[in-house]
Amino acid sequence: MAKRNTIQRQLVIAAVRFLANHPTAEEVYDRIIQEYPDISKGTVYRNLNSLVESGLLGKISVPSGADRFDHILARHYHIKCTRCGTFVNVENFEYIPDLEEKVAALTGYKMDHHDIVFSGVCPECQKVAVEHNGELLGNDMN
Amino acid sequence: MAKRNTIQRQLVIAAVRFLANHPTAEEVYDRIIQEYPDISKGTVYRNLNSLVESGLLGKISVPSGADRFDHILARHYHIKCTRCGTFVNVENFEYIPDLEEKVAALTGYKMDHHDIVFSGVCPECQKVAVEHNGELLGNDMN
DNA sequence: ATCTGTGCAAAGTCTTTGCATTGCG
DNA sequence: CGCAATGCAAAGACTTTGCACAGAT
Numbered sequence A, B: 001m002a003k004r005n006t007i008q009r010q011l012v013i014a015a016v017r018f019l020a021n022h023p024t025a026e027e028v029y030d031r032i033i034q035e036y037p038d039i040s041k042g043t044v045y046r047n048l049n050s051l052v053e054s055g056l057l058g059k060i061s062v063p064s065g066a067d068r069f070d071h072i073l074a075r076h077y078h079i080k081c082t083r084c085g086t087f088v089n090v091e092n093f094e095y096i097p098d099l100e101e102k103v104a105a106l107t108g109y110k111m112d113h114h115d116i117v118f119s120g121v122c123p124e125c126q127k128v129a130v131e132h133n134g135e136l137l138g139n140d141m142n
Numbered sequence C: 001a002t003c004t005g006t007g008c009a010a011a012g013t014c015t016t017t018g019c020a021t022t023g024c025g
Numbered sequence D: 001c002g003c004a005a006t007g008c009a010a011a012g013a014c015t016t017t018g019c020a021c022a023g024a025t
Helices: A007-019 A025-033 A041-053 A097-107 A123-133 B007-019 B025-033 B041-053 B097-107 B123-133
Strands: A058-060 A068-070 A078-081 A087-089 A110-121 B058-060 B068-070 B078-081 B087-089 B110-121
Touching: A007 A025, A007 A041, A025 A041, A041 A058, A041 A068, A097 A110, A097 B110, A110 A123, A110 B097, B007 B025, B007 B041, B025 B041, B041 B058, B041 B068, B097 B110, B110 B123
Parallel strands: A078 A110, B078 B110
Antiparallel strands: A058 A068, A078 A087, A110 B110, B058 B068, B078 B087
8 A cells, every 4th residue: 555655656746747737648758768767658657547546646538649647636627629639727717516416416426526628729729720711610630 | 521321331320329328439349240240340430430520429538448429419418437437428417508608708718518527436336335345445446 | 433431450559567676665 | 675666568458540442422
């Protein structure tokens, strides 16, 4: 149960904090090898998952993409741009525990948490689209 | 742009409708080969994705698992049991467009849609846990 | 006749895992 | 010292793709 405080474990925590905006395992790995080139990707994955289990990190499942890891413990929602694929926090928007209560009452589930992922076109991509097409059509990525 | 109406395409649509509760690509494939053993998995994937792009099916990204496909067009939310992994619709709970409007106003995104995934322990698993442990502890799956 | 869709298998992406070894506690 | 954690590489789960051919329009 007790986790060993290895160098690799500390590096993983530090990297996720440094990268701040929900990096993927790959991004965490790339960051770490800059100062500690001997770490293996398997170890990065193992530490990330262990830290999530311990509740020290959050894990976010992103549609059509690698999982992302979050050092912010407070509950919050996310928004993904269907054009450029960027994935950011929704700022200034409160977590709504009320939703869970309602759904728990309705379904009989013992609620743990809920995630909301909004999808839309970010302001930057809207601007680009207007400049290029005069309109917001065309193929989205997802 | 115009899609050809192939036998395989019809079989994929029929299978997703028949299986009803957001099957994975694998489940769709398994179902189809029972009556049409020559279909290839690649074709199932290609058709599923093409149908999603056409708006005839929904695609749901499930944390820690394969994507699922949904024949229900009306917006709705989902709930996953952290014990047994089952993934079902939240019934009798209205989609909340209001959330999108608020977040759109806050972020400047041009909203497309949003997904909510609730996580908790389903009534069946709660029962089993109580019988076995007298308590709701132990390792969750995710 | 055309040209999209298919079957097949190979490859691609993301993640986990077996095993011998290292090093924290 | 003992046992959890590491490094490495292989394998696993899921999905896409290149190519030659078939079949819908």
